[in-house]
Amino acid sequence: MDHDPSLLQMFSISLFFCLCLSYFYLRLNQKSVVALIPGPPSNSWMFGHMKLLLLPANYGDFEYTWQKEYGPVYRIKGCFGEDRLMLSDPLPLQHVLNTTFFTHGPALAQAISLAFDDKAVMASHGSRHKRLRAATQVGFTASAVRGYQPLFERVARRLTEQLEKICALNPDGTPTDILPIIAEASLNSMSQALLSYSTEELGKDFVTNNAKVLSLAATHSPTQLLASAITSRFPPWFWRLLTHLPGIPDFDLIRNAKVFAKAVGLKAIREKLAAARMQEGGVSESTSEFQGDVFDLLLNISSTSSNKPQKAVLTHEELASQTGTFFIAGEETTTSAIVFALLELAKHQSFQDELRAEVHHFAKIKSVSETGFSYDNMPLLNALIKESLRINTPGAAQERAAIADTVLPLTNPIQLSTGEMVHSIPIRKGQVVTVAAASYHRNEALWSDDAHEFRPSRWLDGTAFHGRALGPYANLLSFLGGQRVCLGWRFALLEMQVLLFELVERFRFTCSEDERHHLRAQFANTLMPVLPDGTRGAPLVVTRC
Numbered sequence: 001m002d003h004d005p006s007l008l009q010m011f012s013i014s015l016f017f018c019l020c021l022s023y024f025y026l027r028l029n030q031k032s033v034v035a036l037i038p039g040p041p042s043n044s045w046m047f048g049h050m051k052l053l054l055l056p057a058n059y060g061d062f063e064y065t066w067q068k069e070y071g072p073v074y075r076i077k078g079c080f081g082e083d084r085l086m087l088s089d090p091l092p093l094q095h096v097l098n099t100t101f102f103t104h105g106p107a108l109a110q111a112i113s114l115a116f117d118d119k120a121v122m123a124s125h126g127s128r129h130k131r132l133r134a135a136t137q138v139g140f141t142a143s144a145v146r147g148y149q150p151l152f153e154r155v156a157r158r159l160t161e162q163l164e165k166i167c168a169l170n171p172d173g174t175p176t177d178i179l180p181i182i183a184e185a186s187l188n189s190m191s192q193a194l195l196s197y198s199t200e201e202l203g204k205d206f207v208t209n210n211a212k213v214l215s216l217a218a219t220h221s222p223t224q225l226l227a228s229a230i231t232s233r234f235p236p237w238f239w240r241l242l243t244h245l246p247g248i249p250d251f252d253l254i255r256n257a258k259v260f261a262k263a264v265g266l267k268a269i270r271e272k273l274a275a276a277r278m279q280e281g282g283v284s285e286s287t288s289e290f291q292g293d294v295f296d297l298l299l300n301i302s303s304t305s306s307n308k309p310q311k312a313v314l315t316h317e318e319l320a321s322q323t324g325t326f327f328i329a330g331e332e333t334t335t336s337a338i339v340f341a342l343l344e345l346a347k348h349q350s351f352q353d354e355l356r357a358e359v360h361h362f363a364k365i366k367s368v369s370e371t372g373f374s375y376d377n378m379p380l381l382n383a384l385i386k387e388s389l390r391i392n393t394p395g396a397a398q399e400r401a402a403i404a405d406t407v408l409p410l411t412n413p414i415q416l417s418t419g420e421m422v423h424s425i426p427i428r429k430g431q432v433v434t435v436a437a438a439s440y441h442r443n444e445a446l447w448s449d450d451a452h453e454f455r456p457s458r459w460l461d462g463t464a465f466h467g468r469a470l471g472p473y474a475n476l477l478s479f480l481g482g483q484r485v486c487l488g489w490r491f492a493l494l495e496m497q498v499l500l501f502e503l504v505e506r507f508r509f510t511c512s513e514d515e516r517h518h519l520r521a522q523f524a525n526t527l528m529p530v531l532p533d534g535t536r537g538a539p540l541v542v543t544r545c
């Protein structure tokens, strides 16, 4: 039997189109497994759970209850009906952080792209991110950071002098808001250890714009949640273009902050290279252990080398592009960590007394032998830092999105709403997940029944979680982990150790029951203490001891 070739052709084409249509129909209508994972009900299509997650009176008011009810892996609704996964189970968290299947989630990527230079390590991806990380890491290794200790100690002395004056002016013990004071010390630590600059040398333009960008990032409202949910779906070039539109004050601010930060970086590089050239051929004047600040190390001019600039891995342009990121990433996070540690001390007076005894003991050792002394040898000081970072982690929740289809492994199986038990979750490209660091730190299955309590002794009696390693420090997710692990985590820890040591040695911190009751922890970019009127602040009674 003869077939009409044109009929056969038409039949093949129609079959092909039918198959394509069915594929797209099935793909669009195929319910993702994530949609079948149990989670809290939502009564708002527009906001989903985002207001409850990000704008509660006290961070975690809802999230910690959801974790208790649904376990360490559950589904929540994002804005406009989107399904999102909340993760505080170490096994899928490891997959998210340590593999290349995930990148910054859309809202986080948008914030990073707006705030940071596109050559900055935090805003880079793929091979460029790898190269920039490897190059910038040089300024943040254990031995490099040890070299910054005298700089942090100088900042700590200035901070204690400032507090002495406040105590002298305030003998009746009215509370002092310590947040701006610690923020200033943190900025000072950054400028000293990064560039060997005083805060004044950074210039007024840079300091004021930086502060404004930080306070812009610190405001969260329902409207901003919606705006971010919509605009974060646009490609990054679109947001960058937006920041160049003149006449919009917030964009002017963001643009200026980037320009000022880069200018400060370029100025520091020029000055450092000129100073190194002046000493070229001469013997280094430095006899101290100070090898140089972060920029010296990244420019490959340190006092232990011949001071002759050698070929650095970063171009000067690339190094200057990191300035704003280092300041923004390091300043507020460290301020939050130190302020919360002081608030915990104010709430736990007997622990504060024990810690002060330890500090006085080590201060004697330090005064007779700098070499025999290390902040790492102080059990209570380090227990305070770990416990406070666990309970008040500055980066409480971090958004990630899958860049390819993948499968999330689970520690324990989950029963889907269909009744089926699953041991892993297939994830589609684009799926948004939350690395719920704060929930992970309070996961009772890992940290025991008292996970919500501040109990520093857990770090000394072996009851802190010692399981699957997450994060670079104490199994905590405060500095995240994997390829995006915080570049400055050792820097931040030493800064915290030095500042807390000096503060506890000289001052007692207290707060009334009433003030304690009114303080809230809110998360907008960073977890911060907030006063009843919604402004950030941490009023404590500071007395000389």
Ligand code: HEM
Pocket (backbone or CB within 6 Å): 108, 121, 122, 123, 133, 325, 326, 327, 329, 330, 331, 333, 334, 337, 394, 395, 398, 399, 477, 478, 479, 480, 483, 484, 485, 486, 487, 488, 489, 491, 492
């Ligand atoms: C207690 C203080 C600090 C905390 C809690 C903290 C936390 C974090 C977290 C959670 C991330 C990952 C963000 C993400 O990918 O979603 C991060 C990244 C980063 N941090 Fe920190 N940080 C602190 C201090 C610092 C300091 C002092 C510096 C620099 C001097 C710094 C520089 C960076 C940089 C450059 C990144 C980006 C790394 C990358 O994308 O590869 N951080 N930090």
